[in-house]
Amino acid sequence: MSVHSSISGATNPFAGPDPADIRDINIHDRVPVILNATNSTYCAWKTYFSLLFHENNLVDHVDGSVDSHAMVDDSKWTAIDATLIRWFFTTISKDMFHTVVSDGDDARAVWVKLNGFFPDNxxxxxxxxxxxxxxxxxxxxxxxxxxxxxxxxxxxxxxxxxxxxxxxxxxxxxxxxxxxxxxxxxxxxxxxxxxxxxxxxxxxxxxxxx
Structure with missing residues (x-):
């Protein structure tokens, strides 16, 4: 079953894929690298995730085009956001996890932190x-x-x-x-x-x- 969903013509302007379909994606098959601050995986890690976002209509969860605070009552949105955060945390090293993890972060915040870590270093x-x-x-x-x-x-x-x-x-x-x-x-x-x-x-x- 495709996880793509057409936004045009939908009642909810942020209508997207089914959370269950997103949750069932095997992230290690789709992003077969572990991001580590001391090795050369950043370019591959970011590329795999960027492709995954575009293939599954998830870009608005990480590009800042949607205010996630305005979506807190949308169970579909928050479920997908939680899945993205889990993806990030399970494709980075333990050291990086402890560096970026913080209560209350949405997927966009975690994505920005992880990408910002590399230009900063x-x-x-x-x-x-x-x-x-x-x-x-x-x-x-x-x-x-x-x-x-x-x-x-x-x-x-x-x-x-x-x-x-x-x-x-x-x-x-x-x-x-x-x-x-x-x-x-x-x-x-x-x-x-x-x-x-x-x-x-x-x-x-x-x-x-x-």
Missing amino acids: KLRRRVFLQQEFFYCRLDDQSIDDYCRLKTLSDELRDIGAKIDDDLLLNMLTAGLNEDFGNAAANLTLMPKPSFPKFVAYLRLEERRMK
Whole structure:
């Protein structure tokens, strides 16, 4: 059953999805990351949630367009709001939970707190992410695990520390272990190089070596 509901023509201008449908969503399937202040999950976490809000007509719970205080008597609204808060609390680390939890917060307040935490610590996160990015090596990891380089670069771009495509591809190649020596040389000859092309080639090479 779809959780979408058309607002146009509804008697209640804030009519939205059925609270039961929202409550039954498996949040860990839809947001398969845990937000942590010390790792590079913020960009992915925020992206997954933004998609979830848009897919299920929940944006007005977090964007400030609706005054939640005016909705306290709307059981449907408050039930959905409570579900969103539960989603947030179960997709963040224990340390972050204790930092942001507060009685009386609505979903919008929790969302703002969690997103505000990262710009407020932008310099600290930039140092941490740059260190992880520039010292990332394949070692005994799989190619898929090693490709967290892309996630790290997205996180850095998200806080204004741009990692251009050439640098990303150079770091991907430079961090390969000696088993991928021939692959690294071949990557430099690839026409119109891109991250997806490099990763696809390295996955095939990994499969061949196994």
